[in-house]
Amino acid sequence: MxxxxxxxxxxxxxxxxxxxxxxxxxxxxxxxxxxxxxxxxxxxxxxxxxxxxxxxxxxxxxxxxxxxxxxxxxxxxxxxxxxxxxxxxxxxxxxxxxxxxxxxxxxxxxxxxAPAAPPPPEDNAFGGAPRELRTHRLADPDRRRLAADFWVGRPDARSFPLKAWSQHIKARLKSAGARLTSYNDPAGLLELRQAIAKHLAPARGVVCDADQIIIVGGCQDGFNLVGRLLVTPGSTAVVESPCYQGAAFVLESLGAKLHPVPIDRDGLDVTKLPQVEGAVAYVTPSHQYPVGVTLSLQRRIELLAWATQYDAYIMEDDYDSDFRFVGSPLTALKGLDRNERVIYLGTFSKCMGPGLRLGYVVAPRRLVESFRRMKMLMNNGQSWLEQAAMADFMASGEFGRHLRRIRQLYRERRDALLTALQKHFGECEIYGEQAGMHLVWKLPERFPSAAEVEAKGLAAGVGVCSLATGSALRFDQNDGGDRLLMLGFVALTEKEIEDGIARLATALHS
Ligand SMILES: Cc1ncc(COP(=O)(O)O)c(C=O)c1O
Structure with missing residues (x-):
């Protein structure tokens, strides 16, 4: 040495x-x-x-x-x-x-x-402390062994159009040319954006150009995109109380102050909206998450008027709107938006599968360029191959047929759940059964809280969700949310539903 x-x-x-x-x-x-x-x-x-x-x-x-x-x-x-x-x-x-x-x-x-680290900059929204990130729950691996799991938000794996999907993927791979080895438009594949614009007009009453659409990695990516553009540290983010954790936690992580507004049977109570300039409001008007109620037309109009008056933007999460079982499809809030205050978020996670990580944002015209640039800064856009397969799946008409097929299947499963609940528990107070992939049962007084019912169910091999397990965020402990039980019904067969509810009844009655 x-x-x-x-x-x-x-x-x-x-x-x-x-x-x-x-x-x-x-x-x-x-x-x-x-x-x-x-x-x-x-x-x-x-x-x-x-x-x-x-x-x-x-x-x-x-x-x-x-x-x-x-x-x-x-x-x-x-x-x-x-x-x-x-x-x-x-x-x-x-x-x-x-x-x-x-x-x-x-x-x-x-x-x-080493010399001492410099003090954090004074304008740090988090006071220099490391960010404490709260995250939502995606899935619970422990529940795989359950006899029946009424977990929320998960589509039926058996209904995924695997054959058609693999054909489209193979065909696109053959003709990919340099597209797999190049960067593509960060806003997304034009063919897919055109197919989405074509789908949205009749399905959701949203009339937009392909240019206004940005392809994202599901709604979660959309929340980030919108939040990164519109949230500044200390700004107000209106959220429903209770609301979906995944969105609230993103807004919070960007430094927004969450302003919860209570909901009732008609959705968000618009009389309680804050009178502040420049807020972002995150809402689920078609099937409120978690409770499932629908925002009334009167309130939709008032919410839009509030956004115009206070220069606010509304982030409309239309996550499970492909499934409406009662009446004709509702027009999305975006469809009523004359002043371009609504940013519409749609996802393929519910009608196809969350593994694809594909969704879309419809941006107001004046924000399109900013959205494109922010998406570029975030990740330069989504995977070309999945976008191309999705575009072909939509353009060929298979997507429409797939939707009609699973809508019918999910309706039958919802009916099976309502029938089983009534058979085993008598008349039940139910919310949100008119649409979506889950419904909510307000537990009668004779039963313990939703968290205890969930625990008893799990012990008997049946998965049900209290609001906390179902990724809902509560702000008011007296809002009655502890009596609400969420039941996802689309991933179970009618027999599995009947057997699961029968087991739950035995566990609760014993
Ligand atoms: C209300 C709500 N919005 C958005 C999402 C996220 O969907 P994505 O997979 O598109 O990010 C979920 C997921 O369960 C949800 O429940």
Missing amino acids: VSIASVGRPTPVVRSGHVQLSISLDESNKSTLQAQIFDQIRAMILNGQLRGDDPLPTTRELSAQLGVSRNTAVLAYERLIAEGYIRTKPYVGTFVSPDLPDTAFLSSASEKT
């Missing part, structure tokens, strides 16, 4: 114009001598032993001090220069670079000698 200068003297010693560095070379080490010199000087710079503009020995001095060839020292210095750690000043010498790369990556060993 070759060692120069005394160990434990961290700062370089300058003697009569010469600089000595504490470098130890180990010939038995697998790294070359040149790499060891590079690593040790780099470490001294990163841990603060060497600071910007500190002088370094010349390569001649270094090679003499270390007893290595001049070429070894030159090569080590060349790499340090190439990576920006040091620089040479012609006729003056070699110095530590004043603008250092990587300074954030201090090694734990060197942290002891």
Whole structure:
């Protein structure tokens, strides 16, 4: 082992114009001598032993001090220069670079000698503390072994159009050309955006151009996109009380102050909207999440008027609107939006599957360019292959047929659930059965709370969800939400539904 200068003297010693560095070379080490010199000087710079503009020995001095060839020292210095750690000043010498790369990556060993971290900037919305991120629940692997799981929000895996999907994927792969090896439009594949625009007009009453559509990785990505554009630290985000956690937590993570507005049988109580400028309001008008009620027409109009008056934007999450079992399909809030205050979010997670991670945002015209740019900053757009397959699946008419098929199937399953509940528990107070993939049962007084019913159900092999398990966020502990039980019905057969409810009844009655 070759060692120069005394160990434990961290700062370089300058003697009569010469600089000595504490470098130890180990010939038995697998790294070359040149790499060891590079690593040790780099470490001294990163841990603060060497600071910007500190002088370094010349390569001649270094090679003499270390007893290595001049070429070894030159090569080590060349790499340090190439990576920006040091620089040479012609006729003056070699110095530590004043603008250092990587300074954030201090090694734990060197942290002891590193200068104290600078205080967080004062305009940090989180007061300099690390962000405490709350996240929603996606699935519970422990529930796989249950005899029947009425978990919410999950489509029927057996109904996924696998054959058609694989044909479209294969066909697109054959003709992909350079599209898999290039970046594509961050706003999404034009054919898919056109197919969505064509679908939305008759299905949801949303009339828009393909240009207004941005393809996203499901609603969750859409919440992020909208939030990153419109939320500023400390701004107001109106949410329904209770609401979907996934959206509320994104807005909160961006520094918004959540402003819960209660709901009743007609949806959001618009008389309680805040009188503040520039808020973002997250709403689920067609099938309120979690309770399932529908926002009345009168309130829709009032909500839009509020947004216009207070220069607010409304983020409409239309997550499960493909399934309406009573009456004709409702027009989305976006369909009534004359002043372009609504940002519409749709997803393929419910009608196809969340594994695809495909959804879309319909942006007001004046925000389209900002949305495109933000999507580019976020991830340069979604996977080309899945978008292309989805576009073909829609254009061929298969999507429409698939929707009609599963809508009928889900209606039968919903009916089976309503029948089973009535058979085993008598008259039940139900919300949200007119649409969507789950309904809500307000438990009668004779039963314990929803959380206890959930626990008893699980013990009997039946999964049901209290609001907390069903990814709902409550703000008011006296809102009666502890008596609400969520039951997803689309992923179980009619027999599984009947057997599951029978088991639950036995567990609750015993
Ligand atoms: C109300 C609501 N919105 C959005 C989503 C998220 O959907 P995506 O998979 O499109 O991100 C869910 C998921 O369950 C949901 O329940």
